[in-house]
Amino acid sequence: xxxxxxxxxxxxxxxxxxxxxxxxxxxxxxxxxxxxxxxxxxxxxxxxxxxxxxxxxxxxxxxxxxxxxxxxxxxxxxxxxxxxxxxxxxxxxxxxxxxxxxxxxxxxxxxxxxxxxxxxxxxxxxxxxxxxxxxxxxxxxxxxxxxxxxxxxxxxxxxxxxxxxxxxxxxxxxxxxxxxxxxxxxxxxxxxxxxxxxxxxxxxxxxxxxxxxxxxxxxxxxxxxxxxxxxxxxxxxxxxxxxxxxxxxxxxxxxxxxxxxxxxxxxxxxxxxxxxxxxxxx
Numbered sequence: 555x556x557x558x559x560x561x562x563x564x565x566x567x568x569x570x571x572x573x574x575x576x577x578x579x580x581x582x583x584x585x586x587x588x589x590x591x592x593x594x595x596x597x598x599x600x601x602x603x604x605x606x607x608x609x610x611x612x613x614x615x616x617x618x619x620x621x622x623x624x625x626x627x628x629x630x631x632x633x634x635x636x637x638x639x640x641x642x643x644x645x646x647x648x649x650x651x652x653x654x655x656x657x658x659x660x661x662x663x664x665x666x667x668x669x670x671x672x673x674x675x676x677x678x679x680x681x682x683x684x685x686x687x688x689x690x691x692x693x694x695x696x697x698x699x700x701x702x703x704x705x706x707x708x709x710x711x712x713x714x715x716x717x718x719x720x721x722x723x724x725x726x727x728x729x730x731x732x733x734x735x736x737x738x739x740x741x742x743x744x745x746x747x748x749x750x751x752x753x754x755x756x757x758x759x760x761x762x763x764x765x766x767x768x769x770x771x772x773x774x775x776x777x778x779x780x781x782x783x784x785x786x787x788x789x790x791x792x793x794x795x796x797x798x799x800x801x802x803x804x805x806x807x808x809x810x811x812x813x814x815x816x817x818x819x820x821x822x823x824x825x826x827x828x829x830x831x832x833x834x835x836x
Contacts, residue, residue, distance in 0.1 A: 562572055564718050571834065572608075573657070574648060578836065581696070582649035582650055582651055582664060582696050582697070583639040583649065584600035584649065585647070585648030585649055585650050585663055586647075586648055587645050587646065587647050587648070587668065588602055588603060588605075588607075588645070588646055588648065588764070589601065589602040589643070589645050589646075590602075590641045590642055590644055590645075590646060591642075591701065592642065592711070593634055593637045593641060593642050594606065595614060595624060595630070595633075595634055595640045596614025596624075596630055596633030596634045596636075596637055596680075596685065596686065597609040597612055597613060597614040597633070597637075597680070597686060598660070599637075599641060599646075599665070599789040601646075601661075602768050605660075605661050606659075606660045606661065607646075607648070607660065607661045607663060607665065608656060608660040608661065608662050608677060609665060609680065609686075610651070610662040610663065610664070610677075610681045610690075610691075610694050611664065611677045611681075611688060611690060611694070611697055611698060611701050612676075612677040612681050612687075612688070612689075612701065613686055613687045613689045613691065613739060614630065614634070614637075614685065614686045614687070615629035615630045615632075615685075615715050615718075615720075615721070616630055616634040617629065617630060617631055618720045618738070624636075624666045627716045629718055629720070629721075632685065632714065633680065633685040633714075633715075635660060636680070636683065636685050637676075637680065637685075640667060640676060640679060640680075641665070641667055641676060644667050644668065644669070645667070645668040646665040646666060646667055646668065647665070647666040647668060647673075648661070648663040648666075649663060649664040649665075649666065650662070650663050650664075650798075651663075651664075651694040651695070651696045651697075652693040652694065652705075653691070653693040653694050659728075660714040662694055664676075664677055664696075664697055665677065667792070670729070676779075676834065677697070677701060678700070678701065678704055681701050681704045681705050681708065682704040682707065682708055682713075682716075683708065683713055683714055684708040684709070684711075684712075684713030684714020684715050684716050685714050685715065686703035686746060687715070687739070687798075688702045688704070688719065688798070689739060689798060689799075690813065690815045690816070691812070692776070692812045692813040693822040694777065695813055695815045698813075698815035698828070699815055699831050702815065702818065702828050703828075709768040719814075723741045723742070723743050723796065724740050724741065724742040724743070725742075725743065725744060725759075726742050726743060726744025726745075726760035726767075726768045727744050727745075727760065727761065727768075729761065729766060729767050729768040729806055729807050730761075732768050732801060732807040733801070733803070733807040735804070736802070736803055736807070737799050737800065737801065737802075738800065738801055738803050739798070739799065740798070740799070740800075740801050740809075741796055741797070741798045742760075742768060742798075742801075742809065742834065743794065743795070743797075743820065744760040744766055744768065744792055744794065744795070744796050745792065745793065745794050745795075746758045746759070746760060746791050746792065746794075746795055747759050747760055747761055747762060747767075747789045747791075748762075748764075748791060749760060749788045749789075749790055749791040750788075751785060751788075753774075754773075754774030754777065755768055755771060755772065755773055755777070755786050756768070756771070756777055756788075757771055757772075757775060758770040758772075758790060758791075763803060764806070765767075765806060766806050767806060767809050768806065768808070769804070769806065769809045770797055770808065770809050770810075770811050770817075771808055771809075771810050771811070772787065772806070772810075772811050772812075773810070773812075776811065776812045776813065779812075779814070780814060783814060783830050785814055785829060785830050788816075790819070793818055793819055793820075793831070794819070794820040794821075795817055795818060795820060795829075796817070796818040796826060797809050797811060797816055797817050797818075798816050799811060799816055804833070808815070808834075814828065814829040814830040815828055815829070819828040
């Protein structure tokens with residue numbers, strides 16, 4: 555399990571090459587080393603400079619019902635307890651992607667726990683153990699494919715939150731059920747029935763009636779990123795894909811996709827690859 559291996563840290567041309575396995579491709583600008591003073595929740599740390607660190611890329615469980623305290627939701631409590639064991643009182647090396655803070659002023663970084671025998675990638679450990687799900691943003695996706703791979707392994711082994719129905723992969727062919735999770739982060743899987751473009755937007759429809767069926771929407775400015783990567787979104791028609799993101803309402807259930815790491819192409823044997831990782835191209 556690659557997230558459990560020692561981290562290899564090399565200073566190269568002003569960046570840290572931070573790897574959890576020889577195949578890891580998470581090379582990000584070097585940040586400072588900080589000590590973890592407190593664990594706030596399953597993906598947020600208080601550091602010794604009084605800044606708060608959000609473990610970007612690893613989304614810890616939250617209660618599915620509004621108003622339920624995280625302490626009363628076992629998956630959330632388990633994530634926080636594990637993170638305390640991994641990180642509290644430890645030094646962490648930070649590595650930054652394009653965006654370094656969120657709208658609340660929290661620091662966004664990949665964190666690497668420093669130990670006597672080398673250390674480990676904190677986000678990778680949390681996702682690999684089924685204590686968090688992989689997620690990303692277009693300006694914070696440098697380690698996304700690696701985390702999605704670790705998540706798939708945890709789900710196959712039924713670790714942590716993957717034994718809980720609240721985190722099941724949703725069936726795109728059941729759009730009304732998907733709609734029940736409006737406003738929440740979900741993984742939705744199904745066959746793309748149709749792919750079309752309208753006024754620069756791309757729509758991936760998972761049923762014959764786009765008015766009612768689940769769909770994925772890619773805005774023109776986001777589509778450009780796919781085109782620069784040589785990814786042909788229209789070629790997804792007829793393929794089984796898994797998409798991750800927040801469920802929105804467009805009169806029907808929809809996920810807005812902003813970058814390739816939100817989509818996986820699922821093979822007949824159940825294996826999956828992140829779009830663009832040897833993926834669908836022109």
